[in-house]
Amino acid sequence: MSGRASARELDHSRQGGVVVGALVLAVVVLAQYSWLYIKISVSFIGFDGVDQFATSPDQCTRQIDTALPTRRMQRKAASRTRAADRARVAEIAGEVARIARELEDLGERLGLASLRLSVQALRSEEANIREGLRSYDPASVLPTEIVSEIFVHVLPPYPICPPLAGKSSPTQLTHVCRQWREIALSTPSLWRAIKIPPELWDQDVVQTWLRRSGSCPLSLHMDKPLKLTPWSIIRVPQVIVTHRARWEYLSLYLWNQCSELLEIMGPMPLLREIKLDVGQDWGRRHCTHSTMVTVFCEAPHLHSMTFMEHTFPSIGFPWSQLTSLSLLWIEVDDCSELLQQTVNLVHCKVCPFDTVNDAIERDLRLPRLESLELVQYDGPDVMEFLGTFIVPALLHLQVPEDDEHDLDHFCHSLSAFIAKVGCKLQELRITSDSYTRREKDRVARYRRKFASIPRLFYTEIFTDEECEITSDEDEDEDEE
DSSP states (O other): OHHHHHHHHHHHHHHHHHHHHHHHHHHHHHHHHHHHHHHHHHHHHTOTTOOTTOOSHHHHHHHHHHHHHHHHHHHHHHHHHHHHHHHHHHHHHHHHHHHHHHHHHHHHHHTHHHHHHHHHHHHHHHHHHHHHHHTOOGGGGSOHHHHHHHHHHHSOOTTSOOOSSSTTOHHHHTTSOHHHHHHHHTOGGGGSEEEEOGGGTTSHHHHHHHHHTTTOOEEEEEOOOSOOOTTOOOOOOHHHHTTGGGEEEEEEEEOSOHHHHHHTOSOOTTOOEEEEEESSOHHHHTOOOSSOEEOSTTOTTOOEEEEESOOOTTEEOOGGGOSEEEEEEEEHHHHHHHHTTOTTOSEEEEEEESOOOTTOOSOEEOTTOOEEEEOOOSSSOHHHHHTTEEOTTOOEEEEEOOSSSOHHHHHHHHHHHHHHHTOOOOEEEEEESOGGGOOHHHHHHHHHHTTTSSEEEEEETTTTEEEEEOHHHHHHHHHO
């Protein structure tokens, strides 16, 4: 029995030793972990003066005891600073409120509120007056009819066509103010002269102007396109053809469509003048009619025509009713043929080219012609062409200076022509393409040769510079 008891006691003693050993180990491990926790905490908190890499608990404890008072003092100082800032903010707010109350009391005593209202009223009145001055229009006190007439005189004189936009255009008048716009849009005579650029032939601008022109007679001018080929098709806009009953002055550019001229035919009761600029000689090549076709026969007031570059041999015009005719850059043969038919001409301007054929031997009898202008253009002897005219009623004559002969020959030919036709010439205008020829000797000789003509002019055609040759100049030359 005693042996078994001893064995049990020995077992209990062993178990107790194991327990004690375990407890000691646990205490040691806990101490190590505690020191590690303290070290980690110190490293994160970051106390000033603490070595974050302390190697023992005792060293770390000493450093913490030293750093804690410093940290507490810093927190207290920061707390005191924030409290002082809050107090200062409250103090400033109170001071501002006090000053505002004092200003309000002072304003009531001085009447500042009423002064502010007075200033606002004056500023409002000033703004209204300024706005009135900006919109002030002297025309506003005039009757609408007078303003409309003033607007008409802003534009180029009718039938000259103003630009569609910009300076001297009626559209510019619509951009000034509402009143001007209303007056301009209600004045049809502002919109009666329309210049039609090629790029606007198919646009609504022309239609707008035609609508604004009301029932006024029209002046229409079609510009020449900038780029053309032999296959170009230039058609008269149908929008203006429908208004042909209102045509008064018409200027057309025709390229290579003979039928184009025939398509616009119809009653033209107001038509007075027409200009045809023909791009190609399609009068011969493209118009094929077995009989002569007459156009503009329904234009009883047509009295003036201008042809440029080419004519229309296969198309007849009412030549006998014309009183003014211009043939510019037209072959001499065609000029002669047309002038034979215009027996009632009063004014004629001719710029022929090509040479004068021997076949042109018939005299051009124009018994009513009062004004004749001959323009030299690279070709025929204009004086030779002038010799075919029989014009007893001639009063005004313009001729180019003869480049091929001397002055005496030119003066002799001109004097012979005047004597042949038996006219009482009132004005002679001699043109030259050389400014250097305007010398006193030449001018004086002209004066002596044509002393019986009341007015004599010498003109430089490229600069339009002109001088009137008087008898005084002749006397001065003689004295010198």
